Amino acid sequence: MADVLAFAEQREGQIGGASREAVSAAARLAGELAGSAHVLAIGGVGLSAAVGALGAAGAASIAVAEHESLTEYNPEGYAQVLAHQVRSLDLAAVILPATTLGKDLAPRIAAMLDVPLASDATGIEVEDGQLAVLKPIYSGKAFAHLSIDASPAIITIRPNVFPVEQFGAAGEVTTFTPEIDPSTWRVRVLERKGAxxxxxxxxxxxxxxxxxxxxxxxxxxxxxxxxxxxxxxxxxxxxxxxxxxxxxxxxxxxxxxxxxxxxxxxxxxxxxxxxxxxxxxxxxxxxxxxxxxxxxxxxxxxxxxxxxxxxxxxxxxxxxxxxxxxxxx
Incomplete structure (x- = not known):
């Protein structure tokens, strides 16, 4: 038995559709592994009010890291919190949406933990007890079938590929304040330009x-x-x-x-x-x-x-x- 962790990305305190897809993908994979799907959301104070609906998408538990320094995405801060959460759980995989943020965060986590990374996945299965990931290659002209025998595997999934299913899980929400020191971060958000x-x-x-x-x-x-x-x-x-x-x-x-x-x-x-x-x-x-x-x-x-x-x-x-x-x- 092994669990799966989904990272729920927030923008201005709201959880997007790509994150719900990641949660459902984690729930389906956890079901194949006879485990549970967990969620981590990172953001500013008050984020917990936006994550409750993720239980219906398949989350057995939802951890919300709230800190005023995490209101805006900071690669160092988010990586520290996510890496700590991954280390505290027995996980087969960590699933993130392949958004701009997810594509930046996923390789950082993989490098910090020295674990494999599979990016832009369009399919995830369990074959003979191992994770198997399908991803497009050669500009989408072919697909690579990746077998992963190390854990936890960091996987980013392409948005609008994995359906959001209604599992009806309880989705118990736990809020905590991470122990971080923003003064040590080398990256600062100077300006944010939205759509x-x-x-x-x-x-x-x-x-x-x-x-x-x-x-x-x-x-x-x-x-x-x-x-x-x-x-x-x-x-x-x-x-x-x-x-x-x-x-x-x-x-x-x-x-x-x-x-x-x-x-x-x-x-x-x-x-x-x-x-x-x-x-x-x-x-x-x-x-x-x-x-x-x-x-x-x-x-x-x-x-x-x-x-x-x-x-x-x-x-x-x-x-x-x-x-x-x-x-x-």
């Missing part, structure tokens, strides 16, 4: 409307925003690297090898040619819709649905049709 107007993080969105150089100018982004708005609150805007490098959109929206890796239920690639670096970040999307005037664009090679034509004529009509369907529902 524009509270926009949804593209890595956690269930629907993404992504634009490329085919949009021609930043002022044309309103067409994409109209489609995103019609799709509803679960949709976010994305962008190709070329668009971000040109200064049209913020880096937080960039999808691709040097941006964010996403796996939404629905991905719109509008005016995106489909460079291999972009495909690496979105090809595991459940359904891909591409709009491009070039019938030979590589994006059509991965698209489930493709429209060859002028996006400036297609987008307004597409937004109208989506809005009409939504209103009919």
């Amino acid at each position: 524009e107007d509270g926009a949804l993080d593209v890595a956690e969105a269930t629907t993404i409307v992504s634009g490329g150089r085919g949009m021609k100018a930043p002022e044309n982004w309103g067409l994409l925003e109209s489609l995103r708005s019609a799709l509803g609150p679960g949709a976010a805007l994305g962008a190709s690297r070329a668009v971000v490098d040109a200064g049209w959109r913020p880096h937080g929206e960039q999808v691709g090898q040097t941006g964010k890796t996403v796996a939404p239920k629905l991905y719109f690639a509008i005016g995106v040619s489909g460079a291999i670096q972009h495909l690496a970040g979105m090809r595991t999307s459940q359904t891909i819709v591409a709009v491009n005037k070039d019938a030979d664009a590589p994006i059509f090679g991965v698209a489930d649905y493709g429209i060859v034509g002028d996006l400036f004529e297609i987008l307004p009509r597409l937004a109208e049709e989506v809005a009409a369907l939504k209103s009919a529902d």
Whole structure:
């Protein structure tokens, strides 16, 4: 029997969907190991009020580390607290969401504890008593099957891949103040830049409307925003690297090898040619819709649905049709 620990990431005191996915993934894995799933959340004072619902996602116990110096993410502080929690438990694995924060924190913990790390997992199983992790490689063209025989394994999971299940666990919440000394930290948060107007993080969105150089100018982004708005609150805007490098959109929206890796239920690639670096970040999307005037664009090679034509004529009509369907529902 071995337990599994899930790390619940908080942003401004709220627990996101990617963290609930991590908790459910931990609960499923713990069930296969005849163990229990535990959760650790780290943040400022008052965070405990936001974590109670994680019990339903499969957490048998929820530990909340509250400290005023941990309100904002600090890699050294968070790593100290998480490493201490891992050492105090008999764990087979630690699961974190593969968000920007999770991708920074996970390798730190693996190095501190000298344990294996498997990143960006899309599948976790138990085979012959060993953990097995499935993860995309070669820009998503193939999958690696990793067998892990050391514990605890540190695993980050790709958002929107693992379902959130309702286990109905009690999820007993325990709050504690970690023994940390912020004066020893070499890293300081100087400035925090969030998404524009509270926009949804593209890595956690269930629907993404992504634009490329085919949009021609930043002022044309309103067409994409109209489609995103019609799709509803679960949709976010994305962008190709070329668009971000040109200064049209913020880096937080960039999808691709040097941006964010996403796996939404629905991905719109509008005016995106489909460079291999972009495909690496979105090809595991459940359904891909591409709009491009070039019938030979590589994006059509991965698209489930493709429209060859002028996006400036297609987008307004597409937004109208989506809005009409939504209103009919």
